[in-house]
Amino acid sequence: xxxxxxxxxxxxxxxxxxxxxxxxxxxxxxxxxxxxxxxxxxxxxxxxxxxxxxxxxxxxxxxxxx
Numbered sequence: 001x002x003x004x005x006x007x008x009x010x011x012x013x014x015x016x017x018x019x020x021x022x023x024x025x026x027x028x029x030x031x032x033x034x035x036x037x038x039x040x041x042x043x044x045x046x047x048x049x050x051x052x053x054x055x056x057x058x059x060x061x062x063x064x065x066x
Contacts, residue, residue: 017043018039018045019041020036020039022034022036030064030065031062031063032062033060033062034062035058036058037056037057037058038054038058039053039055039056042056
């Protein structure tokens with residue numbers, strides 16, 4: 001565990017692993033599809049003390065190139 005200093009106060013924080021996976025598949029020269037999952041293991045953590053980060057999140061979409 002690491003020590004976190006905030007406004008003169010100390011707090012203990014546990015180590016965690018943050019996993020992101022992403023993929024993109026090109027269908028042709030002008031079209032591709034993509035997807036991404038952030039925080040795959042749904043870890044609960046705070047980047048800033050007192051403000052919890054989002055849980056697992058998934059994104060997907062298409063890209064058009066002209």
